[in-house]
Amino acid sequence: xxxxxxxxxxxxxSGVAEVLSTNAEKIAHSAGQEIGVKYILDIRDxxxxxxxxxxxxxxxxxxxxxxVQIVVETIGGVGPAYEFTRRALLAGKSVITSNKELVATHGxxxxxLARERNLNYLFEASVxxxxxxxxxISQCLAANEIDELYGILNGTTNYILTQMIQNGMSFExxxxxxxxxxxxxxxPAADLDGVDACRKICILASLAFGRHVYPDSVPTEGITKVxxxxxxxxxxxxxxxxxxxxxxxxxxxxAACYVGPHLIDENNxxxxxxxxxxxxxxxxxxxxxxxFYGAGAGKLPTASxxxxxxxxASKHFKARKQIDWLDADPNSLFDPDTLExxxxxxxxxxxxxxxxxxxxxxxxSNKAAEGENAFITEKMSKAALEARLKDLAPLSxxxxxD
Amino acid sequence: xxxxxxxxxxxxxSGVAEVLSTNAEKIAHSAGQEIGVKYILDIRDxxxxxxxxxxxxxxxxxxxxxxVQIVVETIGGVGPAYEFTRRALLAGKSVITSNKELVATHGxxxxxLARERNLNYLFEASVxxxxxxxxxISQCLAANEIDELYGILNGTTNYILTQMIQNGMSFExxxxxxxxxxxxxxxPAADLDGVDACRKICILASLAFGRHVYPDSVPTEGITKVxxxxxxxxxxxxxxxxxxxxxxxxxxxxAACYVGPHLIDENNxxxxxxxxxxxxxxxxxxxxxxxFYGAGAGKLPTASxxxxxxxxASKHFKARKQIDWLDADPNSLFDPDTLExxxxxxxxxxxxxxxxxxxxxxxxSNKAAEGENAFITEKMSKAALEARLKDLAPLSxxxxxD
Numbered sequence: 161x162x163x164x165x166x167x168x169x170x171x172x173x174s175g176v177a178e179v180l181s182t183n184a185e186k187i188a189h190s191a192g193q194e195i196g197v198k199y200i201l202d203i204r205d206x207x208x209x210x211x212x213x214x215x216x217x218x219x220x221x222x223x224x225x226x227x228v229q230i231v232v233e234t235i236g237g238v239g240p241a242y243e244f245t246r247r248a249l250l251a252g253k254s255v256i257t258s259n260k261e262l263v264a265t266h267g268x269x270x271x272x273l274a275r276e277r278n279l280n281y282l283f284e285a286s287v288x289x290x291x292x293x294x295x296x297i298s299q300c301l302a303a304n305e306i307d308e309l310y311g312i313l314n315g316t317t318n319y320i321l322t323q324m325i326q327n328g329m330s331f332e333x334x335x336x337x338x339x340x341x342x343x344x345x346x347x348p349a350a351d352l353d354g355v356d357a358c359r360k361i362c363i364l365a366s367l368a369f370g371r372h373v374y375p376d377s378v379p380t381e382g383i384t385k386v387x388x389x390x391x392x393x394x395x396x397x398x399x400x401x402x403x404x405x406x407x408x409x410x411x412x413x414x415a416a417c418y419v420g421p422h423l424i425d426e427n428n429x430x431x432x433x434x435x436x437x438x439x440x441x442x443x444x445x446x447x448x449x450x451x452f453y454g455a456g457a458g459k460l461p462t463a464s465x466x467x468x469x470x471x472x473a474s475k476h477f478k479a480r481k482q483i484d485w486l487d488a489d490p491n492s493l494f495d496p497d498t499l500e501x502x503x504x505x506x507x508x509x510x511x512x513x514x515x516x517x518x519x520x521x522x523x524x525s526n527k528a529a530e531g532e533n534a535f536i537t538e539k540m541s542k543a544a545l546e547a548r549l550k551d552l553a554p555l556s557x558x559x560x561x562d
Numbered sequence: 563x564x565x566x567x568x569x570x571x572x573x574x575x576s577g578v579a580e581v582l583s584t585n586a587e588k589i590a591h592s593a594g595q596e597i598g599v600k601y602i603l604d605i606r607d608x609x610x611x612x613x614x615x616x617x618x619x620x621x622x623x624x625x626x627x628x629x630v631q632i633v634v635e636t637i638g639g640v641g642p643a644y645e646f647t648r649r650a651l652l653a654g655k656s657v658i659t660s661n662k663e664l665v666a667t668h669g670x671x672x673x674x675l676a677r678e679r680n681l682n683y684l685f686e687a688s689v690x691x692x693x694x695x696x697x698x699i700s701q702c703l704a705a706n707e708i709d710e711l712y713g714i715l716n717g718t719t720n721y722i723l724t725q726m727i728q729n730g731m732s733f734e735x736x737x738x739x740x741x742x743x744x745x746x747x748x749x750p751a752a753d754l755d756g757v758d759a760c761r762k763i764c765i766l767a768s769l770a771f772g773r774h775v776y777p778d779s780v781p782t783e784g785i786t787k788v789x790x791x792x793x794x795x796x797x798x799x800x801x802x803x804x805x806x807x808x809x810x811x812x813x814x815x816x817a818a819c820y821v822g823p824h825l826i827d828e829n830n831x832x833x834x835x836x837x838x839x840x841x842x843x844x845x846x847x848x849x850x851x852x853x854f855y856g857a858g859a860g861k862l863p864t865a866s867x868x869x870x871x872x873x874x875a876s877k878h879f880k881a882r883k884q885i886d887w888l889d890a891d892p893n894s895l896f897d898p899d900t901l902e903x904x905x906x907x908x909x910x911x912x913x914x915x916x917x918x919x920x921x922x923x924x925x926x927s928n929k930a931a932e933g934e935n936a937f938i939t940e941k942m943s944k945a946a947l948e949a950r951l952k953d954l955a956p957l958s959x960x961x962x963x964d
Contacts, residue, residue: 179705179848190704190884284702290849292702299701300686300694302592303581303869429855432831446581446866447692447856453831454852464848467705475884479877482592 162195162474165222167244168235169202169215172258172285175463176232177211180470191471198228201244219244223251230473232466233257238265249273249281254477256469258285258462264359268372268487280481282469287313287360288438290461291454295468297367297442298483304444306368310406310561311440312433313360315456316344316351317383317403322434324391325400331386343436353382354403354419361405361417368407368442369415372488379496381420390506390556392526393534399423399504400431404561408499416496423504423536423560430561497542502560506534507552517548536560564597564876567624569646570637571604571617574660574687577865578634579613582872593873600630603646621646625653632875634868635659640667651675651683656879658871660687660864666761670774670889682883684871689715689762690840692863693856697870699769699844700885706846708770712808712963713842714835715762717858718753719785719805721745724836726793727802733788745838756784756805756821763807763819770809770844771817774890781898783822792908792958794928795936801825801906802833806963810901818898824963825906825938832963899944904962908936909954919950938962 164180166173177197180187188194199222200214209215222228231248233255235241241262248255249270257263262270263283274281284294288311297306312318316338323334335352338344350356358380365373383403394401402424407417424431429451433439438456443449455461472481504524505514514521514535521535532555537545539562549557566582568575579599582589590596601624602616611617624630633650635657637643643664650657651672659665664672665685676683686696690713699708714720718740725736737754740746752758760782767775785805796803804826809819826833831853835841840858845851857863874883906926907916916923916937923937934957939947941964951959 183705183707183848186707187705190700192884291852292698295702296694296698298592299874300697300870301866302873303585303589303866305585305588427834427836429831429834432829432834434829444866446577446585446862446869448860448863450693450854450856452852452854455850458850460848461850464703464705464846467848468702471704472701475881479881482594482877 162191162193162229163198163227164195164230164232164470165199165201165228166197166232166234167201168233169200169204169206170234171459172462172466173200173232173234175459176234176466179460179463179467187467187471191474193474195470195474198225219247223247229253229477230470231255232470233259234466235259236261238262242266245270246273249277249279252277252279254280254473256466256473257283258466260286260356260359260363264362264375267363267366268485271484275480275484278478278480280473280476282473282481282483283363284469285462285465287363288440288452288454289315289456289458290464291438291440291452291456292465293364293440293452294367294483296452297364298481301442301444301447302482304446306442306444307409308407308443309364309368309441310404312402312430312438313357313405313440313456314351314403315436315438316348318433318456319343319436321383321386321401321403324386324388328388330388331384352384354380357403357405357419361407361419365407365415365417366485367483369409371486371492373415373417374488377493378417378419380418383421385556386421387556389526389529389532392528393506393524394423394504396525397522397536398426400426401558402430410494414492414494416494416499418496421558423558428561500539500541501562502539503537503545504534504556504558504560505537505549505552505554506532506556507554508532509552511535513552517552564593564595564631565600565629566597566632566634566872567601567603567630568599568634568636569603570635571602571606571608572636573861574864574868575602575634575636577861578636578868581862581865581869589869589873593876595876597872597876600627621649625649631655631879632872633657634872635661636868637661638663640664644668647672648675651679651681654679654681656682656875658868658875659685660868662688662758662761662765666764666777669765669768670887673886677882677886680880680882682875682878684875684883684885685765686871687864687867689765690842690854691717691857691859692866693840693842693854693858694867695766695842695854696769696885698854699766700883703844703846703849704884706848708844708846709811710809710845711766711770711843712806714804714832714840715759715807715842715858716753716805717838717840718746718750720835720858721838723785723788723803723805726788726790730790732790733786754784754786756782759805759807759821763809763821767809767817767819768887769885771811773888773894775817775819776890779895780819780821782820785823787958788823789958791928791931791934794930795908795926796825796906798927799924799938800828802828803960804832812896816894816896818896818901820898823960825960826963830963902941902943903964904941905939905947906936906958906960906962907939907951907954907956908934908958909956910934911954913937915954919954
């Protein structure tokens with residue numbers, strides 16, 4: 161019998177308790193022993209919950225109970241979550257988390273703590289919600305040198321863009337609907353501005369390339385500037401607009417990450433990742449491209465990923481999983497603006513002016529966008545693009561996924 | 563240092579040697595120690611290969627060398643591959659394979675042998691080529707009761723169907739092109755008739771549902787009856803025709819599998835899985851639906867999956883991976899023909915006759931198919947369908963993926 165303590169009884173924490181209880185038999189079979197929740201830490205009371213007797217208010221009860229071998233942190237943020245994770249590891253307990261902000265911000269330090277004590281710090285649920293991605297990168301693709309990964313990492317923004325594309329909504333209408341349906345928070349800034357996707361691409365890049373990539377080194381643009389006009393122009397060329405996080409490792413070993421809206425060809429598998437779903441593509445030197453797709457958030461899908469980590473940790477109390485990386489090194493990064501790709505540009509200028517600046521361009525059309533034009537350039541770096549754009553006063557500029 | 567012996571120096575076997583050599587540093591980091599090839603068993607000589615000095619002709623050299631801890635079987639078939647796998651396990655060596663026929667036919671028995679000796683018998687490469695699927699089901703989804711899985715499991719047939727859909731080729735033309743490009747064997751019957759997909763859905767169902775499903779309990783239909791006329795009718799309704807293997811577990815715990823062509827809505831992610839790629843959807847009670855996508859065959863992708871298993875086995879010499887199942891039990895199966903779905907029917911009869919038999923149907927159109935009609939029925943079992951079809955003399959009958 162393995163005893164688990166859950167920190168934070170919110171959406172994910174209560175989902176973990178529910179999955180451990182509902183699928184107890186299957187989980188015991190997979191883990192080779194029963195797994196039970198001994199404590200749930202929360203400042204609130206839950207008099208109507210079947211788990212109400214497990215609630216404690218003082219972390220030191222968990223910290224000092226040697227029976228607790230695994231701590232599940234679903235508090236979120238970098239305040240108490242950070243403190244309790246450190247203390248749990250120092251107390252000799254493996255820690256499982258769904259907290260992408262904490263892993264992206266303090267992952268290296270916490271992994272180091274875990275390594276020194278021969279414990280596991282696992283975070284499958286921090287990226288892709290329920291979609292398996294951390295374990296596939298670290299195990300299934302372990303034979304590969306990974307040189308690129310990119311994907312739709314944020315369900316809220318993908319839901320909004322899907323509504324704009326499929327139902328012709330404005331950004332504001334789609335956001336309102338997302339909030340009404342529980343797919344966007346009351347304060348959705350971290351999603352809309354790409355901050356959430358940024359944290360996730362940092363975690364994936366750190367894992368795949370072996371060095372911590374911190375969020376402040378990742379140029380990040382959200383979806384607030386995407387308009388119905390852009391959606392229409394993109395559609396005329398067979399493209400959908402999606403927010404992607406992308407990480408690239410050059411042959412010289414240097415890496416770069418960025419987050420921003422992209423035009424994706426509708427024949428690309430990622431273009432059919434709709435609504436709150438996530439899709440992540442990984443490219444390795446032996447395997448080529450693989451894609452992982454699933455629910456990017458939600459109580460039970462996220463809990464499913466947390467519980468997979470609990471099972472894994474319970475089978476590896478004395479053996480570490482190969483989920484680890486070195487600290488950041490500024491010399492291991494390159495500027496993502498030097499990456500070359502085609503660009504989508506919307507402007508009031510006519511196409512003749514665009515061709516004077518860019519040479520060959522692919523024109524797009526949108527009858528609803530009066531007085532506007534849009535086109536796709538040849539491949540070039542961001543610097544080369546901006547040098548040519550300065551006389552064009554563009555309304556929108558997005559990358560095209562090549 | 564872990565010593566590996568590779569049985570069979572064909573496409574996959576030579577790919578394994580190549581990946582172990584090319585990515586040696588990354589692999590040693592993942593495994594925590596170096597992994598080297600000590601022997602390669604083949605009846606042929608390879609005087610021009612960099613691995614020529616490792617070739618041996620007598621399996622007993624490998625069998626009797628206690629330094630060899632892992633045997634990689636890439637011979638294929640159920641003759642020598644079966645014998646050598648048994649002997650390797652009896653000699654205390656873990657075995658890794660890409661051989662779907664052997665796992666589908668003798669998997670239970672070989673897993674039992676491995677279990678009795680606390681060894682691992684791993685076969686990630688047997689389904690999906692390089693696409694991670696065995697480990698995700700057994701580990702990433704370990705918290706879930708899995709109730710359904712289906713997918714495009716055979717790259718050859720998907721390549722042929724893609725050519726028919728995208729380029730209007732006939733089946734015969736597309737097959738010829740597949741053979742010229744090395745995507746179909748000289749004798750392609752096992753692919754075209756669905757036998758290969760059948761073996762793969764058997765392996766996935768055995769793993770996901772916990773009991774061996776043998777190929778002879780799986781109704782299997784290939785793609786040889788799919789015509790350009792069907793492709794055109796399907797397209798008019800927004801569908802693509804794909805060969806799927808599908809496994810369903812009912813709430814009463816009984817399971818059923820089958821293989822056959824399906825019409826798939828073009829908004830479904832699977833419909834964009836083109837060419838030799840594979841895509842596999844798994845549905846669990848916590849996670850909902852997830853999809854895994856990647857190269858379904860090929861030297862390096864398949865080798866990538868084999869080497870991931872080698873790394874895993876090298877980290878678990880004294881601990882078994884949770885990849886195991888019980889033997890088949892006829893009482894645990896139900897007849898897949900009782901599953902209800904919509905059906906695609908092509909015939910010479912007019913739609914009025916069809917509606918007399920079926921009530922509401924959705925008509926499809928294809929100007930190139932003179933004198934033919936096609937329609938989609940409401941949901942019904944195969945028995946209900948066939949009772950109504952007998953007066954219609956249908957030309958094609960395929961399931962619709964609902």
